[in-house]
Amino acid sequence: MYGSRRMTVISHLAGAAERVTRAARLFVHLTTRQTRWGVTDLYAAAxxxxxxxxxxxxxxxEALVGDDPDIELLHVSQPIWFGTTTLHEEN
Incomplete structure (x- = not known):
């Protein structure tokens, strides 16, 4: 009796989890309007x-520097956890 009841509860929980997952997948599909995210899509997005x-x-x-003639903005560097990209602005 107890084993049967436990299996019924587990079955209901699994069904509920599947419905939530299906709803989340539908939500992501509707908001991104993309059916699948491939490896190249994820890399391009990152x-x-x-x-x-x-x-x-x-x-x-640039907004912080403003029009101050004593300050010249040459480049901005990102920290290492962002991939250490340095952007140079050329005028």
Missing amino acids: MTARFMAAHELLDKA
Whole structure:
């Protein structure tokens, strides 16, 4: 009796987990409008995010410098955990 009840509870929990997973997959599919994320898609997204963050950092640094003639912004470096990218801005 107890083993049967435990198996029924486990079966219901597994079914509920499957429904939640299916709903989450549908949500991701609808929000990204992409059916699958391949390895190259994930790599491209990571590289794009990394360089977009670096350019955002460059823009913020330029905003902090402003029009001060004594300061010249030559480059902005990212920390090593972001891949140590150095952006040089050429005028």
